[in-house]
Amino acid sequence: MDKKNKTDIWAVGIVSQTFSKFIKRKSRQNIVWIYPEKPYQFFADPFGLWKENRLYIFVEALDYRIKKGRIDCFVFDKSLKRIGFHHALSGDVHLSYPFIVKDKNKIYMIPESSQSGKTYIYKSTDFPTKWEKVEEIMADVPMIDPSVIKYKNKWWLFYALPGPKGRALKELNIAFSDNLLNGWTAHPKNPVTVDIENSRPGGTPFIIDNLIHLPVQDCKKTYGGQINILRIEKLTDTDFKAKQIKSIKPDFHKNYADGLHTLSECGKVTLIDCKYHDYSPKRKWIDWQRRLGRFFPFILKI
Numbered sequence: 001m002d003k004k005n006k007t008d009i010w011a012v013g014i015v016s017q018t019f020s021k022f023i024k025r026k027s028r029q030n031i032v033w034i035y036p037e038k039p040y041q042f043f044a045d046p047f048g049l050w051k052e053n054r055l056y057i058f059v060e061a062l063d064y065r066i067k068k069g070r071i072d073c074f075v076f077d078k079s080l081k082r083i084g085f086h087h088a089l090s091g092d093v094h095l096s097y098p099f100i101v102k103d104k105n106k107i108y109m110i111p112e113s114s115q116s117g118k119t120y121i122y123k124s125t126d127f128p129t130k131w132e133k134v135e136e137i138m139a140d141v142p143m144i145d146p147s148v149i150k151y152k153n154k155w156w157l158f159y160a161l162p163g164p165k166g167r168a169l170k171e172l173n174i175a176f177s178d179n180l181l182n183g184w185t186a187h188p189k190n191p192v193t194v195d196i197e198n199s200r201p202g203g204t205p206f207i208i209d210n211l212i213h214l215p216v217q218d219c220k221k222t223y224g225g226q227i228n229i230l231r232i233e234k235l236t237d238t239d240f241k242a243k244q245i246k247s248i249k250p251d252f253h254k255n256y257a258d259g260l261h262t263l264s265e266c267g268k269v270t271l272i273d274c275k276y277h278d279y280s281p282k283r284k285w286i287d288w289q290r291r292l293g294r295f296f297p298f299i300l301k302i
Contacts, residue, residue, distance in 0.1 A: 010044035019265035060096035114142035149205035203263035224261025
């Protein structure tokens with residue numbers, strides 16, 4: 001096994017269990033999986049919503065032949081039968097982590113676009129395929145895995161930042177605002193945590209017993225190794241305190257058991273993603289295809 005050739009391959013799972021029940025007791029049954037459609041491709045970072053008895057799941061779609069993520073959308077009926085698929089959002093830079101949030105009867109997406117050096121909020125103008133860039137959250141802040149929640153009449157945003165020595169995996173930052181679309185202020189104690197097991201956001205924040213709970217990625221053994229849950233015990237404009245209360249291991253699928261890095265609430269279902277490590281030397285040829293494709297696009301045929 002040549003670890004130099006290690007490639008992460010992700011698949012998305014729809015768990016037939018509400019988020020609150022899932023957190024209390026995992027289910028390994030009744031999971032509908034969205035698998036990669038070709039070798040060296042993956043789907044990850046699922047976020048979704050129900051609309052007119054249809055489940056819309058937005059994911060990062062990545063093919064290692066291009067290695068630039070875009071946002072795709074899978075559509076399911078109420079029995080979780082797949083009935084549609086759309087390309088939702090793409091750009092000149094890598095896009096991932098399509099966090100979906102509703103505010104004042106409008107649907108917004110906050111995808112990660114840290115390669116651009118900026119972070120934008122998009123508004124749905126023709127759901128689910130057309131999105132309008134409406135606001136940069138904070139000027140020139142390349143947020144990684146931005147995750148928002150409204151709590152006690154204030155919006156809170158959790159995110160990581162790029163940087164050397166694995167900064168994106170081990171620092172948690174916060175911003176807050178009275179409005180989703182503007183007025184964001186960075187927390188004075190940023191980074192509020194410096195811990196590779198409990199920092200990088202990994203899904204939708206949720207409230208239990210009037211406290212925010214935040215899924216975070218535990219990257220101690222591998223990137224996106226498992227999800228830990230932080231219970232935020234103190235959160236004000238000037239203070240922060242949190243405690244890890246639970247770990248969720250990637251044991252939902254026998255073939256995708258090397259990682260779990262997104263946990264999303266979505267009505268009567270819960271969305272997850274799991275990965276396996278591919279060690280095939282074929283990855284070297286995939287990388288060569290990508291390099292050749294810059295000059296000969298027909299080689300990729302994506």
